[in-house]
Amino acid sequence: MSAPGVRSGPSGRSTASGHTDRPFYVLLGPDGAGKSSVMAEVAARLPGWRMLSTDDAFIGRGHELVGALRRQVVEDVLPNLGTSYSVDFLAGVLQTAVVHLRDQVERQDEDVPLLMDSYYYKILAKCRLAGIEQNPMYTWWRSFPQPRAVVYLDVSAASASRRSAEGARPNPLEYYGERPERLGFDSYRKSLRKLMLEEVRDVPVTLIEELPGVAGTADAVLEVLTP
Template identity: 65%
Template sequence: MTELSASLPGWRTLSTDGEHVREEHRLIARLRRDVVEDVLPEVGGAYSTEFLASLLQTAVVHLRDQVEHTNPAAPLLVDSYYYKILAKCRLAGLDENPMYAWWRSFPQPRAVIYLDVSPKSAWRRSGDGARLNRLEHYGTRPEWFAFESYQKNLRKLMLEEVRRLPVTMIGEQPSTARTAQAVREVLAA
C-alpha cells in the first residue's frame, strides 16, 4: 500500500495499517496493535473468539465509514476491506455471526485485485514464522504446516467471499515494486 499510495496521485488508499491511518483515526492503529499484542495471545483464555471479532469489527466499520465518506467520483483503493477479517474470524471458529450479514451489506467494490502469494513465500517474509500473530496460523505456535494449512484455507474463504465480484488475480511477484506495478497495470486497464 505504501508503494501504491506514493505512485497513484489522485487515488485515495485506505488501510488499517498504522502508516496509512490518518491522524484523526489513530485509535484504529492503537486498537490493531492492542489486538495483536494483548488480545490474540489470550484468545481461548482471558478473551473469547466473539470478543476478538467484536474488536475486529471496529476496523471493518472504520473502513466502511471511510469508503462512504470518500467522493464517489474519486478513485479509491481499499486494502482487504472486510473480506480478510471476515475470513479470519471464520477460521478462528466463528462460522456464523450476526455482524457478517451486516458487513456483507456494506458498499461493494467495483472490482477486486487479489494478490496471490504462496504460503512458502509468505512464511519466508514472516521471518519463518517469527513475525506471525494468531490470526495467521493454526495452533498456539507458528509452525510451517499449521501456517501453510491456514493460509490455504484463508485464500479459499476470501475467494468465496468475493466470488460475485469481478476479481483479477495477480500472481506472486519478485518484489514489492513489481507487485505495485502489476496493480497499477490492472487499475489502468
C-alpha cells in the same frame, strides 16, 4: 495485453445490493502477500488516489484509535484468546476496523479513486477460521458497499513464511496449532485464501500470481486500476 502473472476473474460490475458507483477497489491477499508495500508503491505512482488501511501508515489523522485497537488485538487479545478473551470478544473488537473502513468508503469524495487493503473480507474469513462460522455481524458486513473490483495478490508458501519471519512473530490468526510451525502456517494460508475468494465471488476479481519485487507487482496492480 495483460501483465505477467495476471489472471482475470468474473468480468463486469458487481450486482450486489451494496454496489457503489464510487471508484473504490480492494487489494486482497493472505498474510505475507506484501499488500502494504504494494500500496505504498501504488500511492507513489498515483498521487491522485487515496490509500486506505488499518495499518498506521494509511490510517490518517483523526483515526489514531483504529491503529491503537489493532495493536491491542495483537498484543493483548490474541495472546490470551481462549483464556481472558473469547473468540466472540475478538470478533467484536475487529468489527471496529470493519466499520471504520465502511465509514471511509461512504465519506469518500466521488472524484477521488480509493484503493483499500482487504476491507471486511479478510477479517470475516479470519473470524470464521477462529471458530465463529455464523454470526449476525456477517450479514451486516456483507451489506456494505462493494468495490468495483478486487485485486488478489497470490504468494507462495515459502515467500509468505519468509516474510512473516522477517517481520513480527506470527499471531494465532496466521497459523493452525499451538505454535507457528511451517505446516500449520501453510495450511492456514490455504484455508484463508479459500474463504476470502469465497467472499468476493460476486465481485470482479483479478488474481495476480507472485511476481519478483514490489515494483513488478505494483505494475500488475496498476494495469487493473488504470486500464
